Amino acid sequence: MKTIYSEDHRLHHARLELIDGTLKPAVEMPSRADTVLARVREVGLGSVDTPTRHPRTAIERVHAPAYVAFLEQAWSLWTATGRAHDALPLNWPIRGFRGREPEAIDGKLSYYSFDAGSPITAGTWQAAISAVDVALTGVDVLNAGARSVFSLCRPPGHHAAADYYGGYCFLNNAAIAAQALRDQGAARVAILDVDYHHGNGTQSIFYERSDVYFLSIHGDPLQEFPYFLGYADELGEASGQGFNRNYPLRWGSGFDLWSAALKDACKVISDYRADALVVSLGVDTFEKDPISQFKLKSPDYLEIGRTIAALKLPTLFAMEGGYAVAEIGVNAVNVLSGFDEAAG
Amino acid sequence: MKTIYSEDHRLHHARLELIDGTLKPAVEMPSRADTVLARVREVGLGSVDTPTRHPRTAIERVHAPAYVAFLEQAWSLWTATGRAHDALPLNWPIRGFRGREPEAIDGKLSYYSFDAGSPITAGTWQAAISAVDVALTGVDVLNAGARSVFSLCRPPGHHAAADYYGGYCFLNNAAIAAQALRDQGAARVAILDVDYHHGNGTQSIFYERSDVYFLSIHGDPLQEFPYFLGYADELGEASGQGFNRNYPLRWGSGFDLWSAALKDACKVISDYRADALVVSLGVDTFEKDPISQFKLKSPDYLEIGRTIAALKLPTLFAMEGGYAVAEIGVNAVNVLSGFDEAAG
Ligand SMILES: [Zn+2]
Ligand SMILES: [Zn+2]
Secondary structure, three states: OEOOOOOHHOOOOEEEEEEEOEEEEEEOOHHHHHHHHHHHHOOOOEEEEEEOOOOOHHOOOOHHHHHHHHHHHHHHHHHHHOOOOOOOOOOOOOOOOOOOOOOOOHHHHOOEEEOOOOEEEEHHHHHHHHHHHHHHHHHHHHHHHOOOOEOOOOOOOOOEEEOOEOOEOOHEEEEEEEEHHHOOOOOEEEEEEEOOOOOOOHHHHHHOOEEEEEEEEEOOOOOOOOOOOOOOOOOOOOHHOOEEEEEEEEEOOOHHHHHHHHHHHHHHHHHHHEEEEEEEEOOEEOOOOOOOOOOEHHHHHHHHHHHHHOOOOEEEEEOOOOOOOHHHHHHHHHHHHHHHHHOO | OOOOOOOHHHHOOOOOOEEOEEEEOOOOOOOOHHHHHHHHHHHOOOOEEOOOOOOOOHOOOOHHHHHHHHHHHHHHHHOOOOOOOOOOOOOOOOOOOOOOOOOOOHHHHHHEEEEEEOOOOOOOOHHHHHHHHHHHHHHHHOOOOOEEEEOOOOOOOOOEEOOOOOOOEEEOOOHHHHHHHHOOOOOEEEEEEEEOOHHHHHHHHOOOOOEEEEEEEOOOOOOOOOOOOOOOOOOHHHHOOEEEEEEEEOOOOOHHHHHHHHHHHHHHHHHHOOEEEEEEEOOOOEEOOOOOOOOHHHHHHHHHHHHHHHHOEEEEEEEOOOOOHHHHHHHHHHHHHHHHHOOO
């Protein structure tokens, strides 16, 4: 399958994230994409194409325009206050606070984010819109008739909601791609999120809609980031009732439990009669991932690809997490190779 | 007037807080209380007494028992995961997230907080309950007939709500004192918050009640922490409608604007016919405060004390913020001396 990739991801290179009670070197780093790209080439997965620029309207089909404008301006507002280091928020409007955007940039960062682990840097906006183009060019490839495509997005997207960032995600590449598939003719789109973390942003974007079915297999929110979404009883609301499915798994879960969840999710997608599938492809389910607690092994990812291929759907893989940099290439590309092998 | 003070405040000594996009040495430090105590003694304000221990029920009249239990256990849960440095959360349940307490300590910290600037240390719980005893012993002094008392609380309290901490505050000393005054016979209690920052915690605790009137003069939330509460249109709700008053002032405001707000607030308190007054006494309104943007000068604090004394109410001063350590003693004690002088 084709890979869509842009060098612009390098423009987002955060230095430090707040985790474990302290600032540590950011695990979401440019070398992640390099390793994946190198593996794509090593196994000869297919051509590697650069994305084409898409209109901003596609982003605003999913994200609030005021939020998009904030992301675009954040770095210049931050540096206008005399600071040259990466921007981090300091507090958050939890229960009981009001939802009004402050004037001060520190307040805006606080208003539009949900964690202190996602620094905004000089190049974050450019990298984020480039990752969206990588996803939307993948949509173009599918619409041109391809069975599948790999959008090697970075930064990732699935934690970003309509109007907030977090979890290293700023614009929700997978959600924007799913919406573009809908807007370009697919009646029903499924999003399968196999990243270790719950795709809270994607879920919240489509939670009241029946035309995009969101499914996620992830660390139990009682134990794992983002903590406050991803429970099994979240089934959608309003028109979206019955079109959301979560498979929270406990720390230490291995491929036996994980693949049982995947099989169930694929059955749901099949019954839904989706016209297209977007896979939020995170490989932080890997046993050696530095911030995660599942026990998947490299050959398991081949099997994941084969299982997804059996759905026989036009499939866009959008890169999400995975922080064991040495193995992220092998694991991500194993999913794609397994898919190609089974798709024939 | 009497000062109530406990050495236990030293048990809370945070190392670093997230502010300005990075971890900086915590400005809320033990020497703050030392400076104030030294000045109390220097001017001969009155006797300095140690607090008596009060039952936990007084805390749970204001804070959720599950939150209090969390605070008590947080450090041991944190260190049980092999960490010895101060505990900080990493993400927060903003709009769209659910309100369920996670099992993992990192998730609990995230659930029960609203910022990344309030580290929990080995001694935070002991210091926080000791600050509550300082406040409640102040209530005892008033109930024994004193016109006024100074509860030299540390850590401060006014940002702490019924079930979350933040802004260097863990238990809301002023709110607990006001509730104790109510429970011990005062029909109407006013809380006047003169700290530079909005007393979001206190406001939220009493927002739907008419028996405790909350008034705050502070930096405009469009510009200043905590950003998401403290607007002039927050007037209370339900039974509390009309019993909350905010005076947000822009960065750079001096004593002319500030004292006009104070005079209006005192008029409101007088019209309310309060039986007792709790003053959340922060002096981070000072022109040299390192994290604030008002322009009050040291003599202005004498005038504040005189103006408050003119209300002729039994008055408990509970120490809140103020981070210009060299001058915090002079400024805080100027309020108290001004009060004593006018109270005669
Ligand atoms: Zn992840
Ligand atoms: Zn303050």
